[in-house]
Amino acid sequence: MDLFKTYKLWPIEPVKGLGCNVWDKDGTEYLDLYGGHAVISVGHCHPAYLNALQHQAAALGFYSNAVQNSLQTTLAKKLGETCGYPDYNLFLCNSGAEANENALKLASFATGRSKVLSCAKAFHGRTSGAVAVTDNPKIQSPFNKTEKVEMIPLNNCEALEAKLATKEFAAVIIEGIQGVAGIWEPTAEFLKTAREACDKYGTLLVMDEVQSGYGRTGMFYAHQKHGVEADIVSMAKGMGNGFPIGAIIINPAINAEYGMLGTTFGGNHLACAAAIAVLDIINAEHLIENAAAQGEFLMQQLAGNPAIKELRGRGLMIGIELKEGYETLRDDLLFKKHIFTGGAGNNVIRLLPPLCISRVEASQFIESFNELTR
Secondary structure, three states: OOOOOOOOOOOOOEEEEEEOEEEEOOOOEEEEOOHHHHOOOOOEOOHHHHHHHHHHHHHOOOOOOOOOOHHHHHHHHHHHHHHOOOOOEEEEEOOHHHHHHHHHHHHHHHHOOOEEEEEOOOOOOOOHHHHHOOOOHHHOOOOOOOOOEEEEOOOOHHHHHHHHOOOOEEEEEEEOOEOOOOOEOOOHHHHHHHHHHHHHHOOEEEEEOOOOOOOOOOOOOHHHHHOOOOOEEEEOHHHOOOOOOEEEEEOOOOOOOOOOOOOOOOOOHHHHHHHHHHHHHHHHOOHHHHHHHHHHHHHHHHOOOOOEEEEEEEOOEEEEEEOOOHHHHHHHHHHOOOEEOEEEOOOEEEEOOOOOOOHHHHHHHHHHHHHHHO
16 A cells, blocks of 8 residues: 655655754754644654653543543633633634634534635635635635635725625634735734624634644734734644644633534543643743744844845744745755745745744754855
């Protein structure tokens, strides 16, 4: 049996990691400025994280959600204290796509409506409902296409208001920052219009913080920069630092009924132990503040490079749109300088490093980037 051809693979196999670095099977060290699609939040193989997983695995790895699990309530309390939504309710699942699926399903239950409004260039996941609100025909099979989803351009306030005024939409779903599209940020005006229109017309505001959340932008959730509060927030990626876990937090005004949502593996003991450790490390090591500081440094140092067409992003979610030569530069960074980066949108290098990146490591990237582009 062979693997299904899902991804174009780099000819590199990381086998060990520590902090912001990984090593391949030949012992070559790489600086990781991609964090496995923004998953590695507190760094590879953080000792406190490893200790939490090992301790829990030795005690109990899994039992069903038909019994009490105090790790879930501990996680809910810590998350509420850290994220700025202390009164919201938590539903745990396994991935970002699943989080968005449940967010949209819950919005439909709560409003009795069946339509969802999404944004052009959006990416919300690869499961059925998440694909339906994703603006990418390459991953939408005939099964996923539906008239229940409509798209508007990001930051078009008039289009947003006009759609919601029909009172047909259960939810509008917006990424905190569009990552896959190339690091495009919703404006304060757009998010405030969304909040006001949702309140006016009975629609729920769902913020997708799967990639942009968990401190990555220098705030816990990217949308909090603009003082807007969502009805439902989805998250995953950095939540478990590599252990699969996702979640939505839900406005307590949204009524819950038994059986409305459910999951087999969501909120299992190992996942909760991982997520609790991540929050403890983020708080103890001030990683949100570090993301803001190192992100600002990276943006300042990159500004003025003649190879760059535009810099976008906040904190440690940065898009470097190049004038030309994206593929060559990304290859050179990896194979000549041993630095992992990501790609996004059109001709954009995407930086999503662990939140523990140091000034020395950020400077290493700047030096390598400048050497290859000047």
